Amino acid sequence: MSIDHQRIALVTGGIGGIGTAICKELAARGMRVVAGHHPDEASQARAWQERQRGEGHDFELAAGDVASFEAAVAMVRDVGSRIGPVDVLVNCAGITRDKTLRKMEPEQWQAVLRVNLDSVYNVTRQVIDGMLERGWGRIVNIASVNGQKGQFGQTNYSAAKAGMHGFTMALAQETARKGVTVNTVSPGYIATEMTDAMAEDVRKQIVAQIPIARMGTPEEVAYLVGVLVDERAGYITGANYEVNGGLFMSF
Ligand code: CAA
Numbered sequence: 001m002s003i004d005h006q007r008i009a010l011v012t013g014g015i016g017g018i019g020t021a022i023c024k025e026l027a028a029r030g031m032r033v034v035a036g037h038h039p040d041e042a043s044q045a046r047a048w049q050e051r052q053r054g055e056g057h058d059f060e061l062a063a064g065d066v067a068s069f070e071a072a073v074a075m076v077r078d079v080g081s082r083i084g085p086v087d088v089l090v091n092c093a094g095i096t097r098d099k100t101l102r103k104m105e106p107e108q109w110q111a112v113l114r115v116n117l118d119s120v121y122n123v124t125r126q127v128i129d130g131m132l133e134r135g136w137g138r139i140v141n142i143a144s145v146n147g148q149k150g151q152f153g154q155t156n157y158s159a160a161k162a163g164m165h166g167f168t169m170a171l172a173q174e175t176a177r178k179g180v181t182v183n184t185v186s187p188g189y190i191a192t193e194m195t196d197a198m199a200e201d202v203r204k205q206i207v208a209q210i211p212i213a214r215m216g217t218p219e220e221v222a223y224l225v226g227v228l229v230d231e232r233a234g235y236i237t238g239a240n241y242e243v244n245g246g247l248f249m250s251f
Helices: 016-030 039-054 069-082 107-136 143-151 153-177 200-207 218-228
Strands: 008-011 032-037 060-064 087-092 137-142 180-187 240-243
Touching: 008 016, 008 069, 016 032, 016 039, 016 087, 016 218, 032 039, 039 060, 060 069, 069 107, 087 107, 107 137, 107 153, 107 180, 137 153, 137 218, 143 153, 143 180, 143 240, 153 180, 180 218, 218 240
Parallel strands: 008 032, 008 087, 032 060, 087 137, 137 180, 180 240
Antiparallel strands: none
16 A cells, blocks of 8 residues: 555653654654653653754654543644644553552552553544544554553552553454554563662562563564554554563463
């Protein structure tokens, strides 16, 4: 299939560890890339944009709290008017608030569910009509190995990440006939600020269980996202792909 215009990709959590690598991968594949970020991180986002420019990447920014439906409406509208319609959406915004359930406060439960799972509805809802009307779209939800296997201290995060794949499978069925694919990528422990925040001894214990015997890199996740959004990936939908160094194996 020939492409008649440059694809526009929106990556939520685009200035984070995995998000940045995804932005670069999609740009390398010829897409115009917009990195979504929280409005409170506007100055970090501008600094990030400058750094990327220094490396030869011309990324756009879009501010919006993806945990809020109204903010997602405004953010995608802004992208539409400044840049154009979103052809590729990567839902990569995510946070952790690790606590055992007996210590978990409602705020910690809700924050993780809102940012990691509600956001997928909030943002995808804004782009889906356009993708269906144009007869082409790619949606990739960045979940986690811990949504598949559960993790001590992460009832909130594991529930949200498992929920993302339920969303993927349901939406994939709704969009399959219209050229829009929806897939999940489930990274394992990837070297980013999120995993840096873990206690050193806990991290060591986890790495000791990884068959490949190291943490992954953001680029190793981004590579797979690049494949899934490719023009030639039109027959892959509703699937979950693992990039976890063998930490959890399933089929
Ligand atoms: N399995 C079984 N028991 C465990 C355990 C485990 N994995 N880890 C701790 N315990 C035990 C302890 O030995 C201790 O037992 P005793 O009470 O008998 O001494 C007890 O559980 C501690 O329970 P607490 O409620 O007091 O827990 P805590 O406050 O010490 O620590 C925690 C809780 C901060 C959540 C800590 O367990 C932790 O950091 N866990 C790792 C969470 C994790 O993997 N986060 C990933 C972040 S990165 C990410 O999420 C990206 C991604 O997608 C992979």
